[in-house]
Amino acid sequence: MKKLLNVLFVTQTDAKVYLETENVCVRKEDELLIRVPLLNLEQIVLFNYYGATPQLLGECVKRKISVSFLSEYGKYYGTFHGESSGNVLLRREQYRIADDNRGLEYAKAFIFGKLHNQKWVIERGIRDYSLRIDTPLLKKQSSFISEQLKQVLSVDSGETLRAAEGNAAHYYFSAFDELILQNKEFFTFKTRNRRPPTDAVNAMLSFAYTLLASECRHALEVVGLDSYVGFLHADRPGRASLALDLMEELRPHVADRFVLSLINRSEVAESDFEVQSSGAVYLSAQSRKKFLSSWQNRKKEEIVHPFLKEKIEWGLVPYCQALLLARTIRGDLDGYPPFLWK
Amino acid sequence: MIYEEEDYLLLSGIQHYAFCPRQWALIHIEDQWNENYLTTGGRLLHSKAHNGESVEKRGNLIIFRGLKVRSSELGISGECDIVEFHKSHDGVSLHGYSDLWSPYPVEYKRGKSKLDDCDRLQLCAQAVCLEEMLCVKIENGALFYGEPRRREVVAFTLELRTTLKDTVTTMHQLFMQKYTPKAVKGKYCKSCSIKELCLPNLGKADKTSVKRYMEAHLE
Numbered sequence: 001m002k003k004l005l006n007v008l009f010v011t012q013t014d015a016k017v018y019l020e021t022e023n024v025c026v027r028k029e030d031e032l033l034i035r036v037p038l039l040n041l042e043q044i045v046l047f048n049y050y051g052a053t054p055q056l057l058g059e060c061v062k063r064k065i066s067v068s069f070l071s072e073y074g075k076y077y078g079t080f081h082g083e084s085s086g087n088v089l090l091r092r093e094q095y096r097i098a099d100d101n102r103g104l105e106y107a108k109a110f111i112f113g114k115l116h117n118q119k120w121v122i123e124r125g126i127r128d129y130s131l132r133i134d135t136p137l138l139k140k141q142s143s144f145i146s147e148q149l150k151q152v153l154s155v156d157s158g159e160t161l162r163a164a165e166g167n168a169a170h171y172y173f174s175a176f177d178e179l180i181l182q183n184k185e186f187f188t189f190k191t192r193n194r195r196p197p198t199d200a201v202n203a204m205l206s207f208a209y210t211l212l213a214s215e216c217r218h219a220l221e222v223v224g225l226d227s228y229v230g231f232l233h234a235d236r237p238g239r240a241s242l243a244l245d246l247m248e249e250l251r252p253h254v255a256d257r258f259v260l261s262l263i264n265r266s267e268v269a270e271s272d273f274e275v276q277s278s279g280a281v282y283l284s285a286q287s288r289k290k291f292l293s294s295w296q297n298r299k300k301e302e303i304v305h306p307f308l309k310e311k312i313e314w315g316l317v318p319y320c321q322a323l324l325l326a327r328t329i330r331g332d333l334d335g336y337p338p339f340l341w342k
Numbered sequence: 343m344i345y346e347e348e349d350y351l352l353l354s355g356i357q358h359y360a361f362c363p364r365q366w367a368l369i370h371i372e373d374q375w376n377e378n379y380l381t382t383g384g385r386l387l388h389s390k391a392h393n394g395e396s397v398e399k400r401g402n403l404i405i406f407r408g409l410k411v412r413s414s415e416l417g418i419s420g421e422c423d424i425v426e427f428h429k430s431h432d433g434v435s436l437h438g439y440s441d442l443w444s445p446y447p448v449e450y451k452r453g454k455s456k457l458d459d460c461d462r463l464q465l466c467a468q469a470v471c472l473e474e475m476l477c478v479k480i481e482n483g484a485l486f487y488g489e490p491r492r493r494e495v496v497a498f499t500l501e502l503r504t505t506l507k508d509t510v511t512t513m514h515q516l517f518m519q520k521y522t523p524k525a526v527k528g529k530y531c532k533s534c535s536i537k538e539l540c541l542p543n544l545g546k547a548d549k550t551s552v553k554r555y556m557e558a559h560l561e
Contacts, residue, residue, distance in 0.1 A: 087372045087373045087374070089371070089372065089520050090372065109552075109556070112556060116559055149560065150560060153556065153557075224372075224373070224374070306555075306559075307552075307555055308541065308543060309543070310543075323539070323541065324541075327541060327544060328552075330372070330522055331522075332522075332524065332525070332541075332544045333544060333552055334551060334552050334553060335552035335553060335556075336552065337552045337555050337556070338556070340555075340556070340559040
């Protein structure tokens with residue numbers, strides 16, 4: 001499989017990012033914070049307010065390194081890709097599928113993946129912590145999701161599909177609080193909220209989803225798909241719908257379980273969060289850095305891809321799925337195989 | 343058949359096609375490419391052979407590096423690493439030079455001589471281009487392999503020319519249909535520069551039913 005390259009995150013808000021020979025340099029006032037060879041990078045993600053120099057952007061285009069811009073709180077502004085890669089035939093077929101009823105088959109696969117993986121996040125919780133959690137409750141939620149999962153393959157409209165997804169999400173998130181085992185007074189989860197997140201768990205979920213979305217978007221662009229034309233999410237100006245589609249099946253394990261493990265291993269504490277006067281809760285600048293470095297470490301862990309049966313790093317999962325999606329669109333497979341993880 | 347210029351395929355693709363039709367389609371139809379250490383090595387070897395076009399005269403020998411060639415009959419165009427012109431009585435005149443000269447294409451390859459014909463076909467295609475451009479018959483050329491560092495003479499037999507013609511015709515057909523052949527996994531996948539993009543396992547019909555894969559995950 002392809003080599004997992006690094007992502008450079010710049011979390012220092014007032015840092016300047018520029019090119020020096022074949023390296024990207026990050027400087028804060030007179031101090032050079034880091035110098036990284038572009039050779040080892042596939043993405044640069046900036047949380048600063050100076051952005052990157054045009055010279056650096058130019059070199060990144062040449063090397064197919066994407067540069068994403070986010071606000072210091074992680075609100076996504078956009079990504080600089082340069083020229084779209086390769087294959088116009090692939091994109092044309094993608095648009096055709098999105099326009100006719102074949103899109104539903106892909107949408108079903110994404111949701112199938114999402115529900116399956118939600119179920120197994122719960123099942124893993126039961127397996128790992130049976131002494132601490134309400135097993136009968138979680139078993140019940142898991143079997144509710146199973147029922148929805150069985151229906152997914154036979155639905156014949158987008159509405160029934162979304163209904164199954166909505167039901168499963170309800171069961172899943174109502175079980176989610178039960179999977180939180182540390183510092184429960186502070187890390188409580190009632191319901192998913194995001195505009196803005198009003199508790200620490202939602203703040204972390206939102207941040208993890210932002211990172212995952214940017215990785216999905218990057219993976220789709222790398223394989224030559226148009227990340228804005230989705231099969232499940234309808235077109236909306238400025239929305240990377242296909243990235244959101246692809247992200248559905250990856251949310252439970254890549255983002256949700258990651259957040260749970262940070263809490264349960266006590267890697268985050270109340271002091272890592274800032275509460276704004278509006279009630280919005282965010283990770284502090286210092287803890288975002290910690291969050292990102294755990295995220296990067298997690299990406300290096302190896303797994304065997306359930307469909308390809310190849311050993312890969314977690315970080316390559318979005319790329320593998322994007323590639324499988326592209327290959328399915330080009331007719332190599334009888335359907336899109338979602339990432340089904342137990 | 344005479345091909346239009348806009349329908350020309352890349353000469354370098356013949357070797358890709360002969361190695362694996364799917365590899366060729368992924369690179370030339372789908373515009374997928376991965377640089378790995380093999381291709382980087384090849385590129386470095388080639389940059390020594392030619393860096394843009396250049397001509398050098400050494401007594402009875404003129405050496406063209408990076409010569410652009412095409413054949414409207416095959417519908418291909420590309421570049422020759424090296425074309426040697428040897429002074430010879432049965433050669434052809436060359437603009438800007440006195441005497442008569444016989445062309446002799448030489449292609450640089452990393453690694454060893456291969457059992458299959460892919461390198462020979464590419465060289466033969468260069469010869470056919472030169473024949474068309476110079477109105478001359480070319481009997482032989484040479485492949486220079488990085489290890490061992492020596493030349494292997496290739497005779498442009500009728501058989502090789504027929505294989506070339508058939509190969510290129512099929513390539514044109516596939517290109518017109520924009521069709522990427524299915525993966526056929528083999529030993530050669532190991533040395534493929536784009537196996538990560540191809541996913542050769544997808545070719546195994548019995549293993550790749552997505553429907554079955556999903557149903558197996560229902561319980």
